[in-house]
Amino acid sequence: MQERRQEPGVDALMGQFHAYLAKNQLKTTRQRDLIAHKFFASEGHISIEELLTRSRAENPKIGYATVYRTLKLLTECGLAAHRRFGEGQTMYETAGDTEHHDHLICVECGYVLEFHNDDIEREQERVARSFGFDLVRHRLELYGLCPKARGIKGGSCPNEAASDA
């Protein structure tokens, strides 16, 4: 098990996106490129709103609808996946050809760490099979107190800064 770090490269992802668009006779537009690029460049998890904000930094005329529509496209072609951690709005993360990972979330500061553990994966597979299921995908989220939050319980967590925002 290890923390995930390396992204597959924004360019490669843009390429996959363009390929998907081409294959489906959809158009490559300035807006889609901008949004997709901002999205791929955003490493962790990002909300529609945040993505819109970042996109508007370069093209103020971008609207919510376009971001939603683009993210829907990205989700369809497997380059994005949406998660709903807390109660707030949906967060998206790049899902490209990156290996699968799960999440470890700090309940105190909201910091999200990605990890991968083969033992758990294997056991999940076994559980599903034991009930006669063909496992397609899964979602595993661990909620806990991160070291920093635990140390200075009550104060603001340093991880807060690291957690993108």
Add this chain to the structure above:
Amino acid sequence: MQERRQEPGVDALMGQFHAYLAKNQLKTTRQRDLIAHKFFASEGHISIEELLTRSRAENPKIGYATVYRTLKLLTECGLAAHRRFGEGQTMYETAGDTEHHDHLICVECGYVLEFHNDDIEREQERVARSFGFDLVRHRLELYGLCPKARGIKGGSCPNEAASDA
């Protein structure tokens, strides 16, 4: 690992609910009792809408707001927990003093099976610790094809009937 079956008893849960209300100087009302009772009696997962429908069967004047408010109370006192499996609306499940469990969901028919696996739990604990986290809770959902759905792929899944609804 085994499929969960035994519920802690509706009466006991009602008792816990009443205790919580009393402790917080909240009132025991006909509506709250009715909604809580219908909720506790509903075994699996239930949506606000379904709970409203069932409650209205006995008291047609119950409104959405009351169901939401009651479920919020139940969640606060730990007797209910909400889950968001698909994209639809939030589902609630009784969380009382029942032992923890995870979910195995059929992507074809939506059937939801509950299970518990100590090996996975242990490993999760280990993962969290390895990152310095104090594990508070977790969420594990396995999505796959149930035996029935796999067998008659394309047709309607028999589990659909078993899946409450």
Add this chain to the structure above:
DNA sequence: GTCCCTGCAAACTATTTGCACCGGG
């Protein structure tokens, strides 16, 4: 040139809130 795409605003869905009246303690 033809459609698809975009931006805007209206529509929708799920959930929350304000308020006057009701009822539990």
Add this chain to the structure above:
DNA sequence: CCCGGTGCAAATAGTTTGCAGGGAC
């Protein structure tokens, strides 16, 4: 009695959709 609870409807929040004009191919 008093104050919280209820039902209704209006208000929100997040997301989707309809439409007229614009842009990619």
